[in-house]
Amino acid sequence: MLNTEAIAGPDTRHAMLARVHRYTGIVMAERKWTLLHGRLRRRVQELQLQSYDEYLAVLDRSKDEVARFIDLVTTNETSFFRTARVWQYLTDDFFPAWYGSNAGKTMNIWSAAASTGEEAYSLAMTAEEFRLKHRDFTYRIVATDIAQGVLDVGTAGIYRGRNAEGLKSSRRDMLEKYFELQDNAYRALPELRNNIAFRQHNLYQGLGGPDRFDLVLLRNVLIYFDETGQEAVVESVRRSMAPNAVLVIGESESLHRIRSGLVFQQPLIYRNSAPAT
Numbered sequence: 001m002l003n004t005e006a007i008a009g010p011d012t013r014h015a016m017l018a019r020v021h022r023y024t025g026i027v028m029a030e031r032k033w034t035l036l037h038g039r040l041r042r043r044v045q046e047l048q049l050q051s052y053d054e055y056l057a058v059l060d061r062s063k064d065e066v067a068r069f070i071d072l073v074t075t076n077e078t079s080f081f082r083t084a085r086v087w088q089y090l091t092d093d094f095f096p097a098w099y100g101s102n103a104g105k106t107m108n109i110w111s112a113a114a115s116t117g118e119e120a121y122s123l124a125m126t127a128e129e130f131r132l133k134h135r136d137f138t139y140r141i142v143a144t145d146i147a148q149g150v151l152d153v154g155t156a157g158i159y160r161g162r163n164a165e166g167l168k169s170s171r172r173d174m175l176e177k178y179f180e181l182q183d184n185a186y187r188a189l190p191e192l193r194n195n196i197a198f199r200q201h202n203l204y205q206g207l208g209g210p211d212r213f214d215l216v217l218l219r220n221v222l223i224y225f226d227e228t229g230q231e232a233v234v235e236s237v238r239r240s241m242a243p244n245a246v247l248v249i250g251e252s253e254s255l256h257r258i259r260s261g262l263v264f265q266q267p268l269i270y271r272n273s274a275p276a277t
Helices: 010-024 030-046 052-061 063-073 084-101 118-133 148-156 161-170 172-178 227-238
Strands: 106-112 138-145 179-182 185-188 196-200 213-218 241-249 262-266 269-272
Touching: 010 030, 010 052, 010 063, 030 052, 030 063, 052 063, 063 148, 084 106, 084 118, 084 213, 084 241, 106 118, 118 138, 118 172, 118 196, 138 148, 148 196, 161 172, 161 185, 172 179, 213 227, 227 241
Parallel strands: 106 138, 106 213, 138 196, 213 241
Antiparallel strands: 179 185, 241 269, 262 269
């Protein structure tokens, strides 16, 4: 077993934490070293390295290892229909109001920091349910994350274990309607998968494309950035939002301490008050 102190002195720990910020934008304080070590220890062993100084050298010369590093250090905790009141708001308020004001248009939705895709598929199911009542309704979902590994899971749309069981227990009707059982796992049907595009993206950068988003979910990710980083990320996201578009954030987050160009509507819900640029 690798010994934390033996293979990573203070300067090395600082350098590793700095690499996390460089490649992901996430700020990790020194007290988080044990967490980081726990996530990277096995990878260092796989590479048959003796220290984190050696691993730093690998990172600095290998783009492939940087991608693996990002997968390992980012947190990818998610679930279907996480935070019930968000989905109640989307179903009862946002979708009907948007549809009433945008006849003939396609709703563009962005699931930012999408992880393994449960949020994107929850959005697709919500949209499909709305479309059953409004046959001319169309939508597109872009799901992004900085970690390619989790995006591969989302693209496949295959789920098993805790999250699949959570959907089965909370919304069994949705599971049976929109997923098929394959080899003890559940795979999203093509009608969901065909409306979601998974893309790798760093939140500090603008998301290119011709269309602005009407709805953006950026949940449970701002807590990993310092205040400066939060402001930069929110501004980058806002620039991809249509005028009057809605941003949904996580239950432990708030925008009240940063300049955002977004107006508080209700807990977790903000509206874009600034013109898109």
